[in-house]
Amino acid sequence: MSSSDAATRTAPSAGPEPAPVVDVEQAEAALVEHYPRLVRLGYLVLPPSLGRNRRVLTAHWLTQRTLPRGRTTVERAMVPAQRGAGRPGCDPGYGYVRLRVLRSALEAGVPLRRRAWPRRAQLPPLLPQVWGLRLFPRSGGADELALDQQLSALGGPARAAYVLRGLERLPDAEVRRILEGAGVADPHAALAEADGVAASYELLGSSEFDPCSLQARPPDLMRRRQHGRAALAAAAAALVCGTLLALPGDGLAPGGPAAPAHARNPAAEAALDPGKLTRAADGEWRSSARTDFSVWPARGSRTDDRELLGRALAVWARPGPSVQVSATPGTASGAPPGPAQLLYAGEVGRARVVVLYDGLRLVRYAEPRSGAGGGAALDFARVDGAGQAGSGAVVVSRGKGAVRYLTAPWVRTVAVRDLRDPGSPARELERAPDGVTGPLPAVAPSASRGASGCAEVAALELREEGGGTRLVTDLGELTPARLTSGRPQAPHEVEGEAARAAWARTACLLGAVRSNGVRSVNSWAYATQRLPEGNGTATWVCTRADTWRGAGSRVLAQFQAPGEETGAIAARAQDSPACGARDPRVLAGVLWKSRAGHWHVLAAGSKDVASIRVTGGAQGAARGHTLAAPARKGAQAQLTGRLANGKKVPALR
Incomplete structure (x- = not known):
């Protein structure tokens, strides 16, 4: 047999490749x-x-x-x-x-078609x-x-x-x-x-x-409640109608206290009329007894654009399915109760923006500049009780990791500070004549992962007429959160390098309190502790984020070890009065490993904690407001503190 015959017999036959x-x-x-x-x-x-x-x-x-x-x-x-x-x-x-x-x-x-399944x-x-x-x-x-x-x-x-x-x-x-x-x-x-x-x-x-x-x-809570009541009423319709017909009284009769269902509501109609929007005078904030959003003048290049204002009011009253509606927790997203106040109407980047205020809420309407209709957004934020400190700025645009603010009329200049670098000077930020700032970086949602997740945490520094300076930062909502330092009973503005240095190792944890309707965040170094085995001195910090609605506050206790760029969260709590004006006491602990490889339970409380005891996976007690006890890796321990009068102070959880 020739070599060519052998090659012919051993070669695979060509054919269609099987389907995978x-x-x-x-x-x-x-x-x-x-x-x-x-x-x-x-x-x-x-x-x-x-x-x-x-x-x-x-x-x-x-x-x-x-x-x-x-x-x-x-x-x-x-x-x-x-x-x-x-x-x-x-x-x-x-x-x-x-x-x-x-x-x-x-x-x-x-x-869907009528004649097809x-x-x-x-x-x-x-x-x-x-x-x-x-x-x-x-x-x-x-x-x-x-x-x-x-x-x-x-x-x-x-x-x-x-x-x-x-x-x-x-x-x-x-x-x-x-x-x-x-x-x-x-x-x-x-x-x-x-x-x-x-x-x-x-x-x-x-x-x-x-x-x-x-x-x-939540959906439209009022509508859901109405639907539930309507279903209940339909189940007993015959009985209810018969009872109402038999009962005397004129509650629903002509001349009764309730108007007919088809009666006009002048307040609701006025709320949708752009000509009825209220506007504060330019210098009203200088002489007013109040210094809040109610004295902001109407600013922007489109304050006289009735079509834009009319669309904003109509979408506020009846947002369609294509409108992106968001509201901070605890904020109603219903229609305006009456004529609102116009704060801003203009063009920011590629969008037309309208900012309105109804005495309780800020409302931002945004639509693409290419035309109205689909793609609009409607944002609500609760701002009741806002004073001068809480009404210094409003977010008018957010995109591509940057935000732009509309600042209050009493803000003289604006600057940007990197909370991670307290020694660096503030960078002046461009601001248009209508009060809209240039873009500055937003706090990333991943910032809560630690130093590796946030190389920079930008904060807006507002320098007000009269010399006051406030620091605010964007936490993903319509109003920025005010940053403060110091004891909960008397927090103060973050002014001076020392106050900024206290915030430097806390800044990367701001992402943990995003999107919660936060009004202010206070950071307080409540204790220092000498670490065992000569490992240096650690700092214990309590960070409390309070909300506009009161409920939903978040408390973080941090352990800041020497040499670490960012503090570690030792404990956290939701809706707790700890570390606040009502209850400034705090106690927290952490399982810590020394440079020599030995494990310890460390705990620290505020100054009025007189003693601390640890039980469970570690045993120990100490007089004073700090404790260090030997432990094993992975130990689960329980902490209890007591005041000088014997009252218990529970550990933050």
């Missing part, structure tokens, strides 16, 4: 690994007409329904091009679940269901609002094409192939329509479009 097979385990692994990415893709492709709450729940529902029932042959459109090892697109399992998510999201946007994706999600709450991603800036508006104007296939290009980084040829597999009739037209979106693909990674990082707010 994905089993349920492979699909599940891809789903778990890339779940946030898949949910974001579904959220972006779903029709915006569903509203943000339903889009969030539907995106999670569609993604969780993508697993096959068993071993499944992968369609050609599910098999991605091999674009480099380790990328999600190279995994057939990921390609399978991605196409299932995309196909279901596109089906959800198909209108609805597809499963067109129905409200069975699970997950959240009762009594509205869930939506965190609001972004003007760029994200503009992108959301442009995506809302696209059809479902074009949205899918744009998202596959930008989020998945796929070339057009592969996008067309995936769209064909998802049932899109004309992928070329979808790509052409997606070309009209001018926004950067980087915006798709914003928290604005992240349905896995959510804010929770």
